[in-house]
Structure formats: C-alpha cells, structure tokens
Amino acid sequence: MLGSTAASQMTVSSVRPRFLLSALLLTALTLPCFAQDWIKTGTGLGVEKVRLAAADFKPSTQDAKDAQLLQTFNETLWNDLSNAGIFDMVSKSFYPLGQIGTPADVKFEAWNSPPANAAMLAFGNLGTSGNSMTVQGWLYDVKNVNSPQVLGKQYQDAATTDAARMTAHKFADEIIFRLGGGIQGICESQIYFVSRRSGHKEIWGMDYDGNNQHQITHLGSISLSPRISPDGSRVAFSSLTKAGWEILVYSMELNRLVSFPRFGGTNLSPAWSPDGTKLAFSSSRSGDPEIYVVDYSGAGLKRMTNYHGPDVSPAWNRKTGAEIAWVSGRTGLPQIYTMEADGTNVQRMTDQGYAVSPAWSPNGEFLLFSWIRHYGPGAPGGYDIYIMDLATKQIVQLTHEEGQNDFPYWSPDGRHIVYQSNRSGREEIWTMLADGTQQRQLTSSGSNTQPNWSWK
Amino acid sequence: MKQQLKWVTLMVALGAVMLLSACHKKTPPPPPPPPPPAAEPTASITANPNTIDKGQSTTLTWQTTNATDVSIEGIGAVQANGSQQVTPTDSTTYTLSAKGPGGAQQATTRVTVNQPPPPPPPQPTATEEELFSQNIKDIYFEYDKSDIRPDQQAAIQGDVDFLKQHPNIQFTVEGHCDERGSTEYNLALGDSRATSVKNALVQGGIPAQNIKTISYGKEKPFCTEHTEACWQENRRGHFVYNK
Numbered sequence: 195m196l197g198s199t200a201a202s203q204m205t206v207s208s209v210r211p212r213f214l215l216s217a218l219l220l221t222a223l224t225l226p227c228f229a230q231d232w233i234k235t236g237t238g239l240g241v242e243k244v245r246l247a248a249a250d251f252k253p254s255t256q257d258a259k260d261a262q263l264l265q266t267f268n269e270t271l272w273n274d275l276s277n278a279g280i281f282d283m284v285s286k287s288f289y290p291l292g293q294i295g296t297p298a299d300v301k302f303e304a305w306n307s308p309p310a311n312a313a314m315l316a317f318g319n320l321g322t323s324g325n326s327m328t329v330q331g332w333l334y335d336v337k338n339v340n341s342p343q344v345l346g347k348q349y350q351d352a353a354t355t356d357a358a359r360m361t362a363h364k365f366a367d368e369i370i371f372r373l374g375g376g377i378q379g380i381c382e383s384q385i386y387f388v389s390r391r392s393g394h395k396e397i398w399g400m401d402y403d404g405n406n407q408h409q410i411t412h413l414g415s416i417s418l419s420p421r422i423s424p425d426g427s428r429v430a431f432s433s434l435t436k437a438g439w440e441i442l443v444y445s446m447e448l449n450r451l452v453s454f455p456r457f458g459g460t461n462l463s464p465a466w467s468p469d470g471t472k473l474a475f476s477s478s479r480s481g482d483p484e485i486y487v488v489d490y491s492g493a494g495l496k497r498m499t500n501y502h503g504p505d506v507s508p509a510w511n512r513k514t515g516a517e518i519a520w521v522s523g524r525t526g527l528p529q530i531y532t533m534e535a536d537g538t539n540v541q542r543m544t545d546q547g548y549a550v551s552p553a554w555s556p557n558g559e560f561l562l563f564s565w566i567r568h569y570g571p572g573a574p575g576g577y578d579i580y581i582m583d584l585a586t587k588q589i590v591q592l593t594h595e596e597g598q599n600d601f602p603y604w605s606p607d608g609r610h611i612v613y614q615s616n617r618s619g620r621e622e623i624w625t626m627l628a629d630g631t632q633q634r635q636l637t638s639s640g641s642n643t644q645p646n647w648s649w650k
Numbered sequence: 651m652k653q654q655l656k657w658v659t660l661m662v663a664l665g666a667v668m669l670l671s672a673c674h675k676k677t678p679p680p681p682p683p684p685p686p687p688a689a690e691p692t693a694s695i696t697a698n699p700n701t702i703d704k705g706q707s708t709t710l711t712w713q714t715t716n717a718t719d720v721s722i723e724g725i726g727a728v729q730a731n732g733s734q735q736v737t738p739t740d741s742t743t744y745t746l747s748a749k750g751p752g753g754a755q756q757a758t759t760r761v762t763v764n765q766p767p768p769p770p771p772p773q774p775t776a777t778e779e780e781l782f783s784q785n786i787k788d789i790y791f792e793y794d795k796s797d798i799r800p801d802q803q804a805a806i807q808g809d810v811d812f813l814k815q816h817p818n819i820q821f822t823v824e825g826h827c828d829e830r831g832s833t834e835y836n837l838a839l840g841d842s843r844a845t846s847v848k849n850a851l852v853q854g855g856i857p858a859q860n861i862k863t864i865s866y867g868k869e870k871p872f873c874t875e876h877t878e879a880c881w882q883e884n885r886r887g888h889f890v891y892n893k
Contacts, residue, residue, distance in 0.1 A: 395869075416869050419834060432837075438864055439837065460841040460865050463834045476838055481845055483838040504796075504838035521835055527794055528835050548794075550832040564832065600832055644833065 244373050247284040247305060247312040247336075248275050251329070252295030254321030263327060263358040264320050270359045273403060274366030274381045275316070277634075279609045279627045280374045284312045295319035297332060297343075305336040312336055314344070316369055320358070327353040331365045333372060344372055359405065380605045384648040385612055386410070386420040386429055387623055391640025397431050397444065402605070402647070404623075404636035411444060419463045423470050424649045428452070430464040430473060441475055455492040459483075463507045467535075468515045468649075474498070474508035476520075485520050487535070498537040504528070507551060510535070512604075513558030519543070521550050530563050543582065553603045559584060562592075562602040562611060579613055581628070592630035601644045604628075612636075612645040688751035691717035695746040697736075701762045707737045708761050710744055717748035717755070738763055782819060782891045785812045789847050789887040793828070796842035798850050806847075809889070810854035820892040822862040823847045828881035829868050840865030847887035862892070 250268045253260040276283045290304035294317045305312045318331035333345035345368055351357035360382070367379030380402055389398040392409060397420045400407040410429065411417050417433040429444045439460040445452045459479035466473055467487075474487045485498040485505050499505045503524035511517040519532045530543040530552050543549075548566040555562070561582045576595035579602045582588070593599040597617025604611060608628065615624045618635060623645045626633040695712040702708050711733040714720050721727045723745040725734065736744075738761055746757045787805040789798065798806060813819060825840030825847075844863035852858045872888075873880040 418837075439841075460837065462837050476834075478838070478841045478845070483841055504835065504842050506838040507832075507834045521832075523794070523835070523839065528832075548831060550835050 243280055243282050245284060245311060245313045246275060246281040246369075246373070247289065247310060247315045248272055249289060249294055249315065249317040251317070251331070252293040252299075252319045254295060254319040254328070254330070255323065257322045259322045259353055260320060263322065263353060263355060266355045266358040267320055267329070267362045270362035270403075271316070271366055274363060274379075275369065277403070277610075277632065278366070278370050278374065278379065279632070280370065284310050296330070297334075300334060300336070300342075302336050302339045302342070314369075314373060316365075318365075322353040325353050327351050327357060327361075329358075329361050329365070331368075333369050345369065356406075359401075363401075374607075377607050377609075378650065380607050380610065380647075383606055383650065384422070384426070385623065385636070385645050386422050386648070387637070387642055387645040388418055388420065389637070389640055389642045391642075397429060398642075400636070402625075407637065407639070410446075417442075419644055420646050421464050421466055422646060422648050423466050424468055425470055426648055426650065430454075430466065432462045432464065432475075441473070453492075455488075457486070457495070465508045465510055465518075467510050468512050474510065474518055474520075476504075476506040476508065485518065485537075487518075496537075498533065499540075509552045509554050509561075511558050512554050512556050517554075519552040519554060519561055521552065527569060530561070532561075543587075551601050555604050556606060556608045562604065564600040564602060564613075567591075579611065592626065592628075593633070594630075599624075603645055603647050605647050606650050610647075612647050614643045614645060688753075689716045690752040691715060691748040691750040691755045693717065693720075693746050693748035693755040693757040695722070695744060695757045695759045697744065697759045697761045700760065701764065703764045704739060704766060705737070707735050709733055709735050710759070712746050712757070714746070714748040714755070716752050717750040719747075719749040721747050723747070736761075740765075778816060778819065779891045779893070781816070782812075782821070782889075786821075786889045788889060789850075790882060791843055791885040791887070793881070793885065794831075794839070796825075796839060796846045798846060806850045806854065810851060810856060813851065813856050813860075817857075817860075820860050820862075822864060822890045822892055823851075824870075824888040824890060825863065825865040825867075826870065826872070826884050826886050826888060827868045828884040829871060829874070829876070830881065831868070833867060833869075837865050837867035837869075840867045843885075843887050 248271060251264060253264055275281055288309040290301065294300055296319065300315065305315050315334045315336045316331065318329060320327065320329045329349040331347050332343060334342040335344055336342060347365060347368060349361045349364065351361055363381035366381045370379035383402045384399055385402055386397060386399050388395050394414050395416045395418060396409055396413065397411040397417050398407060398409050413433055415434045417431055420429050420431040422429050427446055429446065431442055432439055433442045437456060439462060440456055441454055441461045441464045443452050443454045457477050457479050459477050460483065462476045464473050464475040471490055472487055473490060474485060476483050477486050482502055483504045483506055484500065485508050486495060487498055488495045498518065501524045503522055505520060505522045508518050508520040516535050517532055518535055519530060521528045522531050527548045528550050530549045531540055532543060533540045543561065546567065547569040549563055551564040553562040561584055563580055564577065565580045566577045577598040577600065578591055578593040578595065579599050581590050581592055597615050599613055599615045602611050602613040610625055611628055612623060612625045614621055621641045621643050622635055623637045623642045624633055624635050692715045695710060697708045697710050699708055712731065714730045717730055720730050741762045743758050743760045748755045786809050789802050789805055792799055823844045825844035827836040827840050844865055848861045848863050851861060871884045873883050
C-alpha cells in the first residue's frame with residue numbers, strides 16, 4: 195500500500211502520468227496500490243492540510259437535556275470536520291485527559307507536542323436553560339500561546355437535537371472557512387435526489403451528510419432529474435404528467451409547484467444557469483430531442499442544437515455561464531460535447547465508449563462525467579465516474595469498477611462529489627472527495643438516484 | 651141405424667182419444683215451489699307443471715260448481731270445468747273467476763317461467779381492441795439505435811395493413827429501452843424510438859393524428875433479467891390501444 199500519512203505536507207505522486215494541475219491543493223493520501231491515475235484537486239490556494247484537534251464540547255449547565263444535545267453536537271462537529279477533506283484530524287486517543295470547555299481549561303503543551311501534535315484546537319461548551327440552548331465555541335492556534343484565538347463564537351437556539359445539529363454545522367463551517375483558504379464550508383448544504391421508497395419516483399431532499407431525508411414532491415407519477423436553483427428557492431425537475439414529460443418547478447418557499455410553460459414533446463433534464471435567470475433542458479418538441487434554453491419566466495425559448503440524434507443532460511459552466519456541456523447521440527453511442535451558451539463552437543470531449551451525465555466544477559476548470567470507457571462485446575467495461583481537466587483534456591478515473599456509478603455532481607466548495615452507485619446491491623447515493631477517496635454511502639432506504647448538490 | 655152407429659163410433663173414438671190422451675198427458679205439475687237460496691259457486695284451478703322454461707307449455711285444469719259465468723283472466727270465458735294448455739312467456743298468475751246466482755268465487759294458480767340467460771350485450775369496441783392486440787406487432791430495436799431494423803419492416807407493414815382496415819383506431823406508441831445506460835439518455839432514446847415508429851406508420855399511410863407517442867426510457871421494463879434476451883425484449887416501440 196502506498197502510504198504517506200505524515201502530518202506534514204508530503205505530496206503523493208500518482209503512479210502514471212503525473213498531473214500538475216495549476217494551483218492545486220496537495221493532499222496527503224493513503225492510496226491502494228492500483229495502477230491508476232489519481233488527481234489532486236481542492237482549494238487552489240496552496241493551503242496545507244491542517245492538523246486539527248476537535249475536543250468534545252463540555253456541558254456548561256447541569257440540565258438533564260445537555261447529555262443528548264451534546265452527543266448530537268459532538269458527533270456532528272467531528273463528522274463535519276473529518277469529512278471536510280482539508281484536515282488531518284488528530285485522533286481522540288491522543289487527547290490529554292480531562293474535559294475542556296473554556297479557554298482557561300486549555301493546556302497548550304498538552305496539545306501542541308507529541309503525541310497530539312495539533313496545530314489547531316476546536317473546543318467549547320453547551321448548556322440549556324428551559325427551552326433555550328447556548329453554545330460557546332473557540333478555535334485556537336495552539337502553537338501561538340500568546341495570541342491563540344482564531345475564532346470565538348456564541349450561538350443561541352432552541353434546546354432540540356435538530357438545533358444542536360445545525361449549530362455544530364455552523365461552527366464547523368466557520369472553522370473550515372478560516373482554515374480552508376477562505377472557501378465557504380458545505381456543512382449546511384442540501385442534496386436533492388430521486389427516491390422510490392414511497393412507491394413512486396419522487397423528488398426528495400436531505401442534509402449534505404445524509405440526515406433529515408424528507409419527501410418534497412407527492413405527484414404519484416415518475417419524477418426525475420431534480421436541479422435546485424442557485425438561490426435555493428426552487429427545484430426544477432422532469433415529471434411524467436398527463437400531457438407527457440414536462441419540466442416542472444417546485445417552490446421551496448411556497449411548498450408547491452409554481453407555473454412553468456409546457457413545450458410539447460418529451461422535456462427532460464433541466465439545468466439552471468449560474469445566475470439563476472435561465473434553464474437549459476432537452477425537448478423533443480421539434481420531433482427529435484434537442485437542447486433548448488429558456489428564461490426562468492418561460493419566455494425567450496431558444497433552440498441550441500440542431501442535429502439528428504438524442505441531445506440531453508445539459509450542464510452550464512458554473513463559473514462563467516458562458517458554455518454548456520451536454521450529451522449527444524449524434525454519432526451513435528452518447529458522447530460529451532461542449533458549446534458556447536449561444537449554441538456555437540460545438541466541441542466533442544469524449545472519443546469512445548458510452549459517456550453521459552456531465553457536471554461542471556464550481557471553478558469552471560473540471561468536468562465530471564460517467565463513462566463506460568470500453569464499451570462493446572468482449573471488452574465489458576466498468577461504468578465509472580471520471581474527471582476531465584478542460585485545459586489539458588486529461589482524464590482521470592475516480593471510481594474503480596465497483597458497481598455502476600452515474601450522475602456525479604459537485605459540492606459547492608468543489609472538494610466533494612455526490613453520485614449514485616449500485617455497488618451495495620441497490621442504487622444508492624454516495625459521496626467522495628474530488629480525488630476519489632473517502633467514498634461513503636449516504637442513503638440506504640429504497641432506491642435512490644440522481645443526486646444534485648445545492649449551490650451553497 | 652147407420653147414423654146412430656157413426657155417432658157411437660165417433661163417441662167411442664172420442665172417448666178413446668180422451669182416454670188415451672188422458673194416459674199420455676202429464677199431470678200438470680204443481681206450481682214450482684219457491685226456489686231455495688242458490689249455493690255459492692266453488693272454484694279451483696291448478697297448473698301442471700307450475701314451473702316451466704320459457705317456450706314450454708303447461709296445462710291449466712279447473713273446476714267450478716254452481717257457476718254460470720266462468721272465466722280465466724287472460725284466456726276469457728271457459729266452461730265450468732275443463733283444462734287448457736297455455737304457453738306463457740313470463741311468470742303469470744292465472745285467476746279463475748266463477749260467478750253464479752249464489753255469488754262469485756275466485757281461484758288462482760301461479761306459473762313460474764324460467765328465463766334463459768340474457769345474450770351478452772354486443773361489444774364492438776372490445777372486439778376492436780382484441781383484434782388490435784391480436785394483430786399489432788411491437789417493433790424491436792438494436793442497442794442504442796432508434797432507426798427501424800430491416801428485419802422489423804415486415805412487422806411495420808403488417809401494422810400498417812391492419813390499421814388501414816380499422817381507420818378509426820387511436821393508439822399510443824411507447825418507446826422503451828433496456829436497463830443499461832443512463833436514465834436521462836434512455837428517456838431521450840425512447841422518445842426517438844417512438845417517433846421513429848410513428849414516422850414509419852405515417853409514411854405507410856396512417857394519419858398522424860391517430861398516433862400519440864410517449865417515452866418510458868428504462869422506467870417501465872417488460873422484464874428484469876440481466877440477459878441479452880431480456881434486454882432485446884425491452885428495446886421496443888410498444889403499441890397501446892387508446893379506448
């Protein structure tokens with residue numbers, strides 16, 4: 195096994211062609227010894243992976259409620275920080291004994307020297323009074339004894355487990371923002387997906403860590419391809435209505451469908467432009483599925499493609515809004531293409547196999563997609579997630595022939611990927627870091643597919 | 651003397667006649683006694699058998715006494731006693747009325763007629779739908795393709811011929827795909843397959859307005875095995891009769 199877990203900043207060379215993608219975070223990884231190409235990606239600001247200790251928060255009151263709220267808070271905070279992809283978490287077995295809850299409790303030498311060797315320490319306390327909960331949290335640079343405080347926050351909320359969880363998410367986001375090079379954390383983000391557990395395929399939502407899975411639509415038909423708007427207020431999706439497949443829009447604020455035009459034909463795979471003013475989608479209203487763009491109001495319908503063969507699954511360049519990637523079967527098996535947002539300058543991105551589900555990274559530099567790279571009898575290939583560097587057209591494989599993996603989508607911080615995989619025996623939602631490590635299953639109930647991460 | 655003899659003879663003759671007629675002559679009956687009060691009529695009627703199938707006959711038998719005016723409802727006036735064969739089409743109650751100086755009397759008997767089961771109501775649309783499913787053939791596709799394969803042309807032609815004989819039929823062509831590949835791409839491909847079948851039928855002369863199309867992608871498979879046979883089974887344009 196290739197190992198390189200030293201706390202300091204060792205780079206791990208990939209086994210095959212080395213990628214020097216500019217301005218990348220170099221992550222210390224433990225890799226199995228495949229002959230694989232591994233990509234290094236992340237914040238792009240040269241920030242090192244920080245050695246962070248996160249002590250369990252201490253109860254500040256004697257209330258019986260404290261214990262349960264603290265358990266939720268501490269578990270959530272630990273998971274948020276260890277899944278962030280930018281920390282080297284100090285194992286709790288190295289922590290000095292005794293609870294710490296306030297700055298006075300911190301003994302610096304116990305934290306900044308072996309065995310802990312922490313650079314940063316998060317700690318604090320939680321207490322309740324009646325129905326109210328108060329949390330105090332600090333982030334200390336334990337190597338800077340004279341001026342350690344990086345962050346000091348106080349939160350007030352209801353004394354409920356949901357509020358304890360949300361407070362932990364907020365505090366974790368603050369730490370990630372401070373130590374992760376100024377990129378917003380994702381601990382309060384949402385993932386939207388399709389679930390069949392109610393008996394029909396409907397649109398569902400959940401917290402980014404798999405908590406709070408809840409049903410959004412109740413249409414009793416087949417609803418697919420959810421896409422949350424950039425401001426989080428509306429979910430566009432495709433649904434089989436009496437008139438056929440239509441783009442529908444659900445308002446998260448009004449908790450109901452809001453009106454959107456019918457276009458005729460089969461209408462699929464809506465995608466919001468990054469400024470939230472337009473939707474791209476596939477429609478067969480002309481007799482052949484093509485890519486269209488329309489204003490969110492439903493006006494200004496423009497056709498982007500005009501070529502025989504199914505055109506579907508558009509994805510905007512999230513950074514600029516000036517390009518659209520999509521899937522076309524114009525040459526036979528589906529391939530990934532890009533074009534300018536006005537339909538000009540069509541470029542083909544993949545050259546073989548069966549390629550679908552493009553997803554543009556938030557920084558505009560990478561394209562995720564799903565690929566049966568070696569398609570055909572005698573060369574049955576895996577159905578895996580790949581990432582392409584658009585500047586160099588280099589392609590790296592992220593999942594490795596375990597089950598069928600499809601519908602990858604980026605987290606808003608560009609460090610994580612959510613996707614669907616059936617490697618457990620059934621289609622479920624999984625996440626991983628953008629380098630393919632830390633693959634985790636998020637759902638386990640019923641059949642769950644087509645995940646979509648919120649924009650913030 | 652002769653005259654005297656004539657007269658005697660006459661007298662004897664007369665006497666004989668008188669004697670004779672006196673022998674033959676009924677004694678004038680005594681004036682009839684006032685009639686006693688009249689007895690009430692009696693009446694009874696039976697049917698044998700009293701349950702028949704429609705189309706069969708039954709025999710009514712009746713008796714009356716002291717009746718001068720006997721009738722059976724539905725038949726009319728009848729003799730005081732008698733029998734008659736009848737062939738009612740529905741269950742009937744036969745009422746015997748006997749009227750006489752002593753009054754009136756009625757009797758009834760019921761004949762139950764078992765109706766045959768009604769014939770099935772005529773269903774021309776079911777017949778047309780049955781013909782549709784017996785004669786229409788679905789169209790099968792190559793992997794990832796939506797064009798009509800040469801080996802499917804005969805099926806297309808057969809469908810066109812049948813539909814021309816039944817020009818009022820409205821139907822939907824559903825486009826289906828096998829389980830492999832992506833949900834979204836398969837919905838678009840299914841749409842292309844349904845359109846492809848529709849276009850082939852329209853080219854054959856079927857009016858476009860009779861044909862609806864819808865894609866199901868891989869959402870509603872006909873089978874779920876992971877075999878080439880099942881995959882081919884799912885790659886099709888499927889015809890559905892619109893009622």
